[in-house]
Amino acid sequence: MLLSDLPIDRALLSAACPWIPTGPVLDLGAGHGQISELLQAYGFPVTAVDEDTRALAAVQAAHPELQVVECDLRQFEIAPEHWAAIVCLNVTPFLPQADVEALLMHLAAGLKPGGVLIFSGFHADDPGCAYLMAEDAHGQPAPTGQVSLALLPRFFSDWPVWFAFEGPVEDDHPPQGPHRHVLSQWIIQKPEVPLATINWSALPRLGTGMGWRAALHEEILASEAIEFLEIMTDDHHSPELDQRLLALRQRYTLVPHGVELSPGTPGGASEAYLKDVARIVARCDSPWWSDHLCYTHSPRYRTHSLNPLPPGEESLATVLSNLKRARQNIPRPLLLENPAYYAAVSPDPLQEAAFFKQIVESADCGILLDVANLMGNAYNLGLDPYTYFDALPAERIVQLHLAGGRLLEEVLFDTHDRPIWQETWELLRYVLQHSDVRAVSLEWDDNYEVPARILEEVQALRRVQRQFGLRL
């Protein structure tokens, strides 16, 4: 464990926000509420707990949106696996040692998987530890409670440690004036639970949605047709954009959809990339995430296209190994989308359907069926989209994409800037009748001039989805 030379400060807490997963945040011993205020302003719903009536009243008056609970920390019941983060700064001096250790156990239990604990307490070398600063359950003075980094293995044994500090910190407040403390501090993350075998029929039903696009933000917010939003994972790698996602998440179920996983490339995506995606998926707190069954790059070249993968043993082994790493890093169900094909990658298109089926079943993935891509592939390769669909495992089809395309020199391209083709609508009806999809979304990536027309397309999708059996 690498020790920090410097203690936790406000700037560090503020910078940490994008790595706190989505969910409620608890500020135990909130005092005058500076930390609660910071986290609430970032976008987290915060509960501030303290027994100082006056301080809490002031906090509540200044921030009516904060949930404020006035009680002895020991009386506050920390619900198990509920909190996305718990901040607990220097309250342990006021608890006897036995209560400090009970509190650490409750903090560990109270965080949800992936949740973050931000903790600070007096170390045995703190001058305050020579006094009876604590109060026992009967209100009697008791020795000051102490903590140290040595407690981490006992209470948080396999938690990744992001930040650890133990040492002197200068302080200056009345009545003592300038003085010194010796603190133990840590920021640690509760491990995620590895993904078990997925029960595909238990995934939630999200209804109808569309890809969120900045150009359509206002219209999307105003539309009643939109029940969930898909966000482009690869547009959100910068933590600077995190607050936008957090704000959208307050209102919508968000599903991240990426284009750079490239499961078909030997070696696949980098660990850094997978960790970035994991942060975005945690922020969206989504029931699943998705990318494509394709390769975007080879050892010598990188494209910004989704190139279809030829079925075969080597492709299968490559994809399965890449998806295993993805699953280890991102413990949520993954859906794979069928990309657009402009040239055949096998002598028989049905071989691709069989390959797709084999991959999703072996890797325990779901299918994001792009109905427009399927229709386009049928046009471009001369296959029967209905036969192709029938060869897929219907119970794995979780989400559908719909979009319009353009015909360029006899090839149908998935340009996402046109109304959905009539033939695609027909195929959609068939797909809806023969599967139990949870979500249908429109992809629209250009020609934003008439937003009402685009949202009317979502509305139409919703009608068809309701008509053909989506149970919400």
Added chain:
Amino acid sequence: MSLSSYQNTWIEMLMYPERSAEILASTADLTPAERILLAAVSPERLQTISKTVIYSRISAFVRVVPANLRSLLPADRLEAMARDYAYREPLASLYPLAQQTRQWLDFLAAALSAENEQHLRDLIRFEQLKSRFSHYEKPAPRQKLRGPVLSPACGLLLASPDFAALLQAIWQEQSLPAYDNNTRQGYLVFENPEREVGLLPLHWGLYHVLQTCNGQQSWAEVLDAVCKSHPELTADHSTLCQWEAYLRQRGWLRDWQSVA
């Protein structure tokens, strides 16, 4: 290695469709089935796919060019430079965006080499600095340094004295001001917590001092060293000394680095 060869070959055929037969013939490491598949794509179809695949790559590079710069470059010229970059750097990606965009903008700056394009090169350096600004870092231990370094919310720029006027004109969509291509002026470019970008013209001595700050020397030591190599700065020593407190108070200087 057959899968990698297949992928290399297919993308190469898309990048150079006019040489596709030759490319296919010169690739040894393909299965007979892969060879048949690749050969089965008609030259016309290959051309059509090639156009969109190349266009996707080029437009990905064009899209990440900052709007300020894009507004000053004719679209076809920018596209031609993006195409050039895509072919010269076939493995260039856009992940992580800020880092990869910097390389692409370096390429643009080198390509915009005419004397009367100094304002574009200055603008590129400015945009590259901006892309480094960050208010968020995953919590990690902080190591104390012996002296100050610039924080990641600001950076140093050397540009024309007319650069601020140029930016104003771009932001307000006015015609561009006369631009001194030869004189260089140091600036501190910063972003405040409200994400507004500011430009602070720096005394040339201060620019040197900030440029020398690397965390290994105190402000006073840096200042002494700079005054020693530029004796004409001695008269400004006490003024330069006072800047430290202001820069620290604005959060632009700090004495630590994050060690992940």
